Amino acid sequence: MKLIILLIAALSLVIIQYSAKTTASELSISESIGSYTAGCIRNSAALSIDGEGFQVIRPGRGRYYGNPETIEYIESLSKKANKELNTMLLIADISQQTGGPILDDHSSHQIGLDADILLWQHPIAKQRSLTITEREHIHPQSVLTDDEMAVDEFKWDEIHGEILKIAASDTRVDRIFINPVIKRKLCTEYPGELWLGKLRPWYGHDGHFHVRLRCPKGNSLCESQKPIEISGDGCGSDLSSWFRPDGTIKKKKSGYSQQKKLPAECAPIMNGIY
Numbered sequence: 001m002k003l004i005i006l007l008i009a010a011l012s013l014v015i016i017q018y019s020a021k022t023t024a025s026e027l028s029i030s031e032s033i034g035s036y037t038a039g040c041i042r043n044s045a046a047l048s049i050d051g052e053g054f055q056v057i058r059p060g061r062g063r064y065y066g067n068p069e070t071i072e073y074i075e076s077l078s079k080k081a082n083k084e085l086n087t088m089l090l091i092a093d094i095s096q097q098t099g100g101p102i103l104d105d106h107s108s109h110q111i112g113l114d115a116d117i118l119l120w121q122h123p124i125a126k127q128r129s130l131t132i133t134e135r136e137h138i139h140p141q142s143v144l145t146d147d148e149m150a151v152d153e154f155k156w157d158e159i160h161g162e163i164l165k166i167a168a169s170d171t172r173v174d175r176i177f178i179n180p181v182i183k184r185k186l187c188t189e190y191p192g193e194l195w196l197g198k199l200r201p202w203y204g205h206d207g208h209f210h211v212r213l214r215c216p217k218g219n220s221l222c223e224s225q226k227p228i229e230i231s232g233d234g235c236g237s238d239l240s241s242w243f244r245p246d247g248t249i250k251k252k253k254s255g256y257s258q259q260k261k262l263p264a265e266c267a268p269i270m271n272g273i274y
């Protein structure tokens with residue numbers, strides 16, 4: 001009898017140790033789980049609110065968390081653009097700490113692999129670090145004319161195109177959403193350049209661009225998006241399909257259902273268990 005009790009005790013110890021080990025490894029691994037529009041992040045990383053060539057805006061919303069690969073991407077993009085173009089990038093939403101749906105807002109940004117970055121160069125942010133109050137009240141300035149039919153040459157700067165070129169040329173980037181009018185302008189300025197193929201026309205996105213990274217290696221529960229079905233720069237019929245005959249922009253549907261279920265693995269993460 002004593003032996004059986006001892007055996008059970010030893011076995012329980014092994015089980016406890018084993019599960020402790022599993023939990024410890026889960027704690028240290030960051031992982032994007034699910035799809036861009038229905039998922040979460042295990043152990044997200046936070047972007048610091050100031051860095052070389054960038055400042056986070058609206059930090060009070062708590063959406064500066066992402067997959068560590070996204071954080072590294074933003075840091076390296078900002079550094080490179082700052083060095084080459086003397087820019088100060090303002091970073092808006094990435095994801096919430098656990099990822100998941102953001103109420104009444106984006107349908108994507110759920111797995112820490114999407115980031116909104118302002119094109120607009122804020123004149124004060126280029127001189128100094130903005131105060132928290134200033135950051136909370138910044139809204140991206142559109143670079144389009146009031147009728148949204150063309151790029152406003154007074155608001156457009158050629159560095160906007162150069163920022164997008166650096167951003168899209170990174171192999172980690174799956175696609176970048178940008179207004180069709182802006183893409184049309186870039187198609188005339190950078191004809192035939194292949195990075196343009198990663199720029200996906202989408203309405204809105206006229207003061208900021210939305211970067212979407214591919215699923216990082218080893219994130220086996222991360223669902224990739226269907227590859228872009230265009231070849232080359234996407235400046236032909238793919239782009240023209242976004243315009244009505246009168247030159248206004250179509251508002252296409254995203255094709256995502258708003259009520260997609262999160263993967264089961266997200267429940268403990270969203271409930272703060274780890």
Ligand SMILES: [Zn+2]
Nearest residue numbers: 106115116210
């Ligand atoms: Zn976005």
